[in-house]
Amino acid sequence: MDRSERLEKKSMPKRTLARSRMLKRAASFQRVYRLGKSYAGRHLVLYVFRVRAGERKLKGEVGFAAGKKLGCAVRRVRVKRLLRECYRLHQEELVEHLALVLVGRKAAVTARRQEVEKCYLSLCRRAGILKGTRP
Numbered sequence: 001m002d003r004s005e006r007l008e009k010k011s012m013p014k015r016t017l018a019r020s021r022m023l024k025r026a027a028s029f030q031r032v033y034r035l036g037k038s039y040a041g042r043h044l045v046l047y048v049f050r051v052r053a054g055e056r057k058l059k060g061e062v063g064f065a066a067g068k069k070l071g072c073a074v075r076r077v078r079v080k081r082l083l084r085e086c087y088r089l090h091q092e093e094l095v096e097h098l099a100l101v102l103v104g105r106k107a108a109v110t111a112r113r114q115e116v117e118k119c120y121l122s123l124c125r126r127a128g129i130l131k132g133t134r135p
Contacts, residue, residue: 015088015089015091015092016088017062017084017087017088017091021060021061021062022061022062022063022064023061023062023063023099023101024063028061028063028099029063029065029101031049031099032047032049032063032099032100032101033047033101035049036048036049036050036099036101037049037127039123039126039127040123041105041119041120041122041123042105042107042119043104043105043107043108043111043115043116043119043120044083044102044103044104044105044108044116044119044120044123045102045103045105046100046101046102046103046120046123046124046127047100047101047102047103048098048099048100048127048129049098049099049100050097050098051097051098051099052097060096060097060098060099061099061100062087062091062099062100062101062102063100063101063102064080064083064084064087064101064102064103064104065080065101065102065103065104066079066080066083066103066104066108067103067104069106070104070105070106070108070109071109075109076104078109079104079108079109080104082104082108082111082113082116083102083104083108083116083120085113085117086102086113086116086117086120087100087102087120089117090117090120090121090124093124093130093131094124094129094130094131095129095130095131098129100129102120
């Protein structure tokens, strides 16, 4: 890597997913499941809970789930990793004050990242949570 590539890489925005922004407690997941709206696609189900502006709980947090029906732990971890990557790449495009849960489906086990990403973006458009779209 030469100097110009390093400078270009430094100027690019860093798209990381902080652990502090991830849902961890079962109660948080249940709240999004119960109070949020679900959108189902071939590879995943997207649960969207719109948090009120003044509320501190669940503000801008996201959770990832893969049930045991998907197979062994290796497969479930792969599906969750795919979902995390799709969210990480497009987190800047989402409106604020949302709590999301992405649940992997059986089709995601054998799917490529591009397929899951395409499904994720179509569900986000349908939910109206991308900047510039309406619900």
